Amino acid sequence: MSNLVMLESLNLAGCEQLTKLPGGIIRNSNLMHLRNDQCRTLEGLPLPSGFGQWKKLETLSLLIVGDKHSGIAELEDLNLLTGELRIECWSNKNDLTTESKHKEQEKAKQLDFVMVSWSSCPCDDPTSIETFLEVLVPPENLEILEIDGFMGSKFPSWMMKSMELWLPNIVSLSLSNIHNCSCLPPFGNFPYLQSLQLT
Numbered sequence: 001m002s003n004l005v006m007l008e009s010l011n012l013a014g015c016e017q018l019t020k021l022p023g024g025i026i027r028n029s030n031l032m033h034l035r036n037d038q039c040r041t042l043e044g045l046p047l048p049s050g051f052g053q054w055k056k057l058e059t060l061s062l063l064i065v066g067d068k069h070s071g072i073a074e075l076e077d078l079n080l081l082t083g084e085l086r087i088e089c090w091s092n093k094n095d096l097t098t099e100s101k102h103k104e105q106e107k108a109k110q111l112d113f114v115m116v117s118w119s120s121c122p123c124d125d126p127t128s129i130e131t132f133l134e135v136l137v138p139p140e141n142l143e144i145l146e147i148d149g150f151m152g153s154k155f156p157s158w159m160m161k162s163m164e165l166w167l168p169n170i171v172s173l174s175l176s177n178i179h180n181c182s183c184l185p186p187f188g189n190f191p192y193l194q195s196l197q198l199t
Contacts, residue, residue: 037061066090118149
């Protein structure tokens with residue numbers, strides 16, 4: 001598969017026994033669509049180092065970030081991403097000091113649905129989790145944002161101060177399993193908000 005240099009679409013949905021991505025897949029520079037969110041055994045493995053070189057990538061269904069997984073900074077040059085992206089945070093510590101400079105990295109993306117989840121992550125340093133979400137600014141055209149399992153006590157500044165300016169097109173917002181948060185973002189100024197879920 002690594003020799004299929006013209007490969008544009010790779011759909012791994014239903015590959016329940018797949019435990020790793022093909023070696024050398026990073027050379028597939030023409031890859032445009034990667035579905036990797038329904039492989040239970042694969043979900044514990046990172047995307048290959050250097051996947052940010054897939055400059056033509058438009059679809060990426062799942063990104064797992066953490067100490068032993070992919071780095072969020074790899075998204076910086078993937079400016080063609082569209083549709084949905086689920087980000088699962090298994091650990092954050094290695095991402096923070098080196099990637100805080102990428103705060104605006106998501107602004108150019110055409111994603112309309114982003115989910116950030118800590119549901120599979122063991123209890124981590126709440127401060128590092130807060131910093132991670134602080135630097136992960138979604139694209140301004142985002143319509144649906146879901147945050148699940150955030151263990152920090154405060155949401156990032158881009159949520160607490162004029163969130164409607166960062167996300168003017170938001171129609172659905174879900175904040176679940178946020179038991180440590182002491183203060184919620186202001187929700188009253190979203191012109192198109194249709195659905196709000198807090199648990």
